[in-house]
Amino acid sequence: MAVAFDFEAFVTRAGDGARRFEAAIDGMTCAACIGEIESGLRDLPGLESARVNYTNRRLALEWRDDGFDLAGVFERLRRMGYTLHPFELAESEREETETSRWLLRCLAIAGFASMNIMLLSVGVWVGGDIDPETRDLFHGVSALIALPAAAFAGQPFFRSAFAALRAGRLNMDVPISLGVLLALGMSVYETVTHAEHAYFDSAAMLLTFLLLGRFLDHAMRCKTRAVAANLAALRAPLACRLSAEGAETLVPLAQIRPGDVVLVRPGERLPVDGVVASGASQLDESLITGETDRRAVASGDQVYAGSMNYDGALTLRVAAAGGATLLDDIERLLEKATNARSRYVRLADRVSRLYAPMVHVAALATALFWLARGATFHDALVTAICVLIITCPCALALAVPAVQVVASGALFRSGVLLNSADAIERLAEADAIVFDKTGTLTAPEPRVVNAAEIDAPTLDLAARLARASSHPLARAVAQERPAAAALEAREEHGLGVAALVDGTEARLGSPNYCGMAEEVARLGALDADISLVAFRHGDTRALFQVRQVLRSDAVGTIANLKARGFSIEILSGDRAEAVEKIARALDVADWRGALRPADKVARLDALRAEGRKVLMIGDGLNDAPALASAYVSISPIDATQITQAAADAVFLGERLAPVLTTIDLARRARALMRQNLGLSVLYNVLAVPLAMAGLLTPLIAAAAMSGSSILVTLNAMRGGKASTAGNQPAEGISSRRDAFAQYEAPAE
Numbered sequence: 001m002a003v004a005f006d007f008e009a010f011v012t013r014a015g016d017g018a019r020r021f022e023a024a025i026d027g028m029t030c031a032a033c034i035g036e037i038e039s040g041l042r043d044l045p046g047l048e049s050a051r052v053n054y055t056n057r058r059l060a061l062e063w064r065d066d067g068f069d070l071a072g073v074f075e076r077l078r079r080m081g082y083t084l085h086p087f088e089l090a091e092s093e094r095e096e097t098e099t100s101r102w103l104l105r106c107l108a109i110a111g112f113a114s115m116n117i118m119l120l121s122v123g124v125w126v127g128g129d130i131d132p133e134t135r136d137l138f139h140g141v142s143a144l145i146a147l148p149a150a151a152f153a154g155q156p157f158f159r160s161a162f163a164a165l166r167a168g169r170l171n172m173d174v175p176i177s178l179g180v181l182l183a184l185g186m187s188v189y190e191t192v193t194h195a196e197h198a199y200f201d202s203a204a205m206l207l208t209f210l211l212l213g214r215f216l217d218h219a220m221r222c223k224t225r226a227v228a229a230n231l232a233a234l235r236a237p238l239a240c241r242l243s244a245e246g247a248e249t250l251v252p253l254a255q256i257r258p259g260d261v262v263l264v265r266p267g268e269r270l271p272v273d274g275v276v277a278s279g280a281s282q283l284d285e286s287l288i289t290g291e292t293d294r295r296a297v298a299s300g301d302q303v304y305a306g307s308m309n310y311d312g313a314l315t316l317r318v319a320a321a322g323g324a325t326l327l328d329d330i331e332r333l334l335e336k337a338t339n340a341r342s343r344y345v346r347l348a349d350r351v352s353r354l355y356a357p358m359v360h361v362a363a364l365a366t367a368l369f370w371l372a373r374g375a376t377f378h379d380a381l382v383t384a385i386c387v388l389i390i391t392c393p394c395a396l397a398l399a400v401p402a403v404q405v406v407a408s409g410a411l412f413r414s415g416v417l418l419n420s421a422d423a424i425e426r427l428a429e430a431d432a433i434v435f436d437k438t439g440t441l442t443a444p445e446p447r448v449v450n451a452a453e454i455d456a457p458t459l460d461l462a463a464r465l466a467r468a469s470s471h472p473l474a475r476a477v478a479q480e481r482p483a484a485a486a487l488e489a490r491e492e493h494g495l496g497v498a499a500l501v502d503g504t505e506a507r508l509g510s511p512n513y514c515g516m517a518e519e520v521a522r523l524g525a526l527d528a529d530i531s532l533v534a535f536r537h538g539d540t541r542a543l544f545q546v547r548q549v550l551r552s553d554a555v556g557t558i559a560n561l562k563a564r565g566f567s568i569e570i571l572s573g574d575r576a577e578a579v580e581k582i583a584r585a586l587d588v589a590d591w592r593g594a595l596r597p598a599d600k601v602a603r604l605d606a607l608r609a610e611g612r613k614v615l616m617i618g619d620g621l622n623d624a625p626a627l628a629s630a631y632v633s634i635s636p637i638d639a640t641q642i643t644q645a646a647a648d649a650v651f652l653g654e655r656l657a658p659v660l661t662t663i664d665l666a667r668r669a670r671a672l673m674r675q676n677l678g679l680s681v682l683y684n685v686l687a688v689p690l691a692m693a694g695l696l697t698p699l700i701a702a703a704a705m706s707g708s709s710i711l712v713t714l715n716a717m718r719g720g721k722a723s724t725a726g727n728q729p730a731e732g733i734s735s736r737r738d739a740f741a742q743y744e745a746p747a748e
Contacts, residue, residue, distance in 0.1 A: 011070070018048075021061045021070060024095075025052070027082040027163055033171060040080050044072060059084060081167030103218055106153040107211040113149035114204040117142045121201040132194060139191040139198045146184065146200035153207050154180055156214060175359045179388035180206060183698050186381060199382075202698035206389060209706025239271040240264070242315065256321040264314045270307045274316035276300060281312040363387040366692045375694075382698065386691040390701040391684065399676035402716035407669035410720040411649075414661045416634075420648035425673075426632035427649070427666035430615035432607060433561060436600075436626075437572035437582055438531070439472035439619035440636055441558075442548035443654060446476045446531070450545045458542050461501065462535040465489060465508045469497045472619060473533050474508060476546045493625070494573050494597040496534075506537035510573075519543055531574055548578075550585060557656040558586045564663070567612075571600045571626070600626040617659060618647070634659060669719045676712040683708040 012020045025037070034052045037059065041050040046065030053060070061073060077084050120138045124130060154177070161177035164170060180203050187198040239256050240263040241249050248263060253271055256262065261277060264270055270283075282294040285307045294310065297303055303316065367384035371377070407424055411417070418424070435441050451459065463481035466474040468489035474497065487506075489499035496509015507514045514534035519541060526532075526545070533544040551557075562568055569590040572579045576593035583591040592603065604626060607614050616623070616630030627633040627647050635647035636656065651658040687704050690696050696704070 017064050019063055019068075023059055023084045025059045025077070025082055025084050027160070028052075033082075036169065036171075037077070037080070037082065041073060041076060044068075044076065047073075079167060080169065081163035100215075100218060103156065103211060103215045106156060107208065107215055109149050110153035110204060110208040110211050113145050113153070114201070114208045116145055117201045117204050135196070136191065136194055139187075139200070142198065142200040143188060143191055146187070146204050150180060150184060150203055150207060153211060157207075157210065170357060170360070175363070175388045175391070176206075176210060178360075179385050179698075182381065182385050182388070186378075186385070195378075199385075199698050202702055205699055206702030206706065209702055209710070212706065212710060239321075253321060256318055258318050258320060260318045260321075262316050262318060264309050264316060266309055266311060266313065268309055270303055270305050270309060270314075270316070271321070272316060272318045273302075273304050273320040274318045275302055277315045277317045279312055279314040281314050282310045284308040284310060359388060359391045362391055362688070362692070369692075370694065379694070383691070383694045385698050386694075386696045386701040387688070389698060390687045390691045390696065390705050399680045399712050399716075400673050402713055403669050403672045403676060403719050406716050406719040407665055410665055411662060414651075414658055414665070415653055416649055416651045416658050416662050418649050423632060423648040424666045424669050426613075427615065427634075427662060428670035430613050430632055430663070431565075432567045432569070432612040433615045433617065434569045434571055434600075434604065434607075434626075434630070436616075436618035436623050437570055437574055437579055438548065440617055441550060441554050441570065441582055441586065441656070442472075443551050445479070446472055446546045446548040448476050448480055448533075448544050449530070449547050450543075451480050454542050454544070458535065458537075458540055461506065461537060461540075462508055462542060462544070465497055465499055465501075465506055465535070466533075468499065469508070470619075472548075473531055473546050477508070477533055477535075477544050501537060504538045506535075508533065508535045510534065511543070514541075516541060516543065531578060550582070551654060551656045553655050553657050555586060557660055558588065560660055561663075562587075569603075571595055571603055573597075573600075597623070597625045601629045604629045615663075616647075634662060665719070672715055672719045676715055679712055679715070680708065 027033075028037075037052050038050050041047060041061075046063050046068035047061060048064065049060075049062040051060045052058070061070075074084050120142050124135055124138050157173045157176050157180070160171060160173040164174055183199045183203040183206070187200045187203070189195075190198045237253060238250050239253055241251050241256065242261045242263055243249065256272060262272060262274070266281070276297050276299050278299055280296070280298040283297055283303060284294050285304065297314070302319075303314070305321070363384045366387045367380045370380040370383055375383075404424065408418060420426075438446075454462075460481055463478050464485060464487045466478035467486035469475070469478075469491055487499040487501065489497045491497045492509075492513070496507055496513040498505055498507045500506075511517055511520045511532055511534040514536040516534045516536060519534075520532060520543065523532075523543065527547075531546045531548060533546055535542045535544065558568060567590070568586075568588050570579060570583055570586075570588055570592070572582075572591075572593050573595050574593055579591050579593035583589070592599075595603075600623070604614055604616065608631070613631040616626050616633045618627050618633070618635060623635075627635065633647040633649075635650045636653075636658075649662060651662075683704070687696075687701075691701055
């Protein structure tokens with residue numbers, strides 16, 4: 001009797017009604033399996049999305065229809081030769097470790113067999129007038145070594161090929177297994193019939209090279225998966241919840257809800273996102289925000305799960321927990337980056353799916369051709385074996401995904417998260433860069449310098465309204481009252497926020513938006529680095545003076561970008577005087593101020609009409625129209641905005657250097673993708689005709705095919721090394737920094 005399994009516990013639900021199920025998938029052996037699985041599930045009724053992540057061997061499904069049959073996915077994949085089971089991190093890590101050990105054992109046995117068989121083969125090759133009895137003895141001993149070694153070491157390929165054939169499909173392990181078995185079978189026949197040639201050395205060397213390539217590929221992907229595992233290690237499994245009476249209870253994190261109060265002692269990691277209710281301490285947030293300096297926190301400060309608490313005990317009021325924390329958002333973006341497939345990957349996938357049938361057709365056609373030309377069955381079969389071996393598309397299938405996996409991991413280690421499938425290619429092609437000013441070139445946290453001059457009730461109401469906005473200037477106002485609750489408000493991008501308070505509209509934003517141009521005129525001249533935030537509620541009016549400071553490495557980053565040949569522009573909605581001073585500090589000649597969002601989009605359209613591929617760098621939400629209009633975009637955002645990012649890539653932290661790192665890694669990755677594709681195509685263009693012409697032996701074919709796979713894998717690993725030369729200050733930077741030191745220093 002079949003036992004029904006309830007998968008509902010593993011299904012996650014989003015606020016918009018979407019449902020998501022993630023599971024580990026067994027039976028994948030190559031990148032070509034990705035397209036096969038996704039296309040095989042595409043026609044299931046109600047399924048909106050099926051995406052396979054080859055890096056961590058996971059399948060992610062999304063649907064909205066209540067009638068969608070999740071069990072049907074398991075059955076469909078079973079018929080295709082794959083096994084699906086709900087994902088558990090500990091189980092996945094254990095399986096990865098076992099797989100690594102198994103591949104290493106197979107490689108060791110194949111290598112040992114290859115070395116011993118090659119010693120015997122050399123004796124046959126260079127033996128000159130070696131007598132037939134000795135030759136037969138050497139062939140017999142080679143068979144005794146090769147057959148059991150191939151039976152064990154060939155299991156990764158034989159199992160995969162058998163599962164594919166049983167499911168009525170082809171994968172890249174089918175021609176590999178067929179080539180090995182034909183070479184062994186022919187060699188046994190040649191040995192029994194006392195023939196001159198045997199090919200045990202070719203079969204053993206083929207398995208050795210293939211296993212080496214597969215082990216390297218597995219090790220590379222494990223290294224990238226370790227990045228995500230490091231994130232998981234930051235997540236505390238338990239939290240100390242405080243009751244209203246102050247009683248402490250240690251509970252699983254899944255039972256923590258927003259509004260709960262938890263206690264975090266020194267030396268513990270924060271289990272939740274929240275606000276410090278009481279206590280003071282130093283937090284290490286380096287693995288979350290990228291900042292290496294410890295941050296001092298006290299009552300009212302926002303803190304994030306995964307941070308390490310050092311000095312004092314903290315009582316936190318929970319804002320997010322159980323899958324909704326910043327740490328979870330970062331992990332999802334990282335998985336999205338490794339799961340996404342770019343133009344190059346999609347191209348390689350399509351070619352790889354067609355390749356397996358083509359390999360068998362080419363081998364059969366070669367054998368028939370040589371038989372028709374009068375060749376012996378032996379010679380025609382040897383030539384067909386060479387074609388089977390040498391045309392395996394392993395190198396092509398690995399060419400681009402390997403680079404993308406390595407590059408995504410390297411970007412994450414540099415604090416950058418990709419949010420788009422083809423972001424790497426577009427970042428590498430950008431030739432012009434447009435910066436927003438506020439929160440991008442300037443530090444994300446400006447300061448209100450006249451808060452003491454504004455009465456407390458007005459400041460309280462303005463701070464509550466400011467909490468409904470994502471703009472850096474509004475956040476500066478909100479920080480004056482960290483414990484203030486946000487109002488229900490609407491935000492008009494680039495203008496401000498408004499809400500009804502006691503039946504009267506309250507507005508916070510630009511002076512024009514709040515109708516306070518006269519008040520601004522009465523203020524007279526202000527320092528160019530002062531921005532004004534207006535507040536109006538009935539007859540109550542206030543002007544907040546907010547001072548912004550440049551990011552600590554903005555001067556050096558801009559200079560290095562210019563040294564790379566980029567044209568730099570600044571487009572800002574701030575006053576022209578403030579933008580001009582920023583532009584002078586950064587030595588940027590092209591700048592525009594007092595722009596509305598539509599004006600920024602118009603300028604980007606003009607640059608596109610000139611043939612420029614523009615990289616837009618903005619703060620992620622109020623610049624959303626410009627970010628969407630640009631050829632490619634990056635957002636330097638703070639942690640509260642990570643789920644709202646409209647850009648192709650985002651990074652956390654105070655420094656602007658990740659922009660340089662991202663461009664360097666993107667250009668290197670694009671070059672490596674092209675190199676790998678070129679190497680794969682060149683290998684096939686040169687090797688396949690030679691094999692079909694009968695000019696190669698199975699041993700040479702094995703070495704050539706495996707060598708091409710190993711070559712593209714090793715080449716892909718170079719993508720994890722970003723150039724550091726561009727991070728050094730360019731000539732003349734120090735003098736400009738000194739000239740504007742007063743501007744960059746925070747006002748006291």
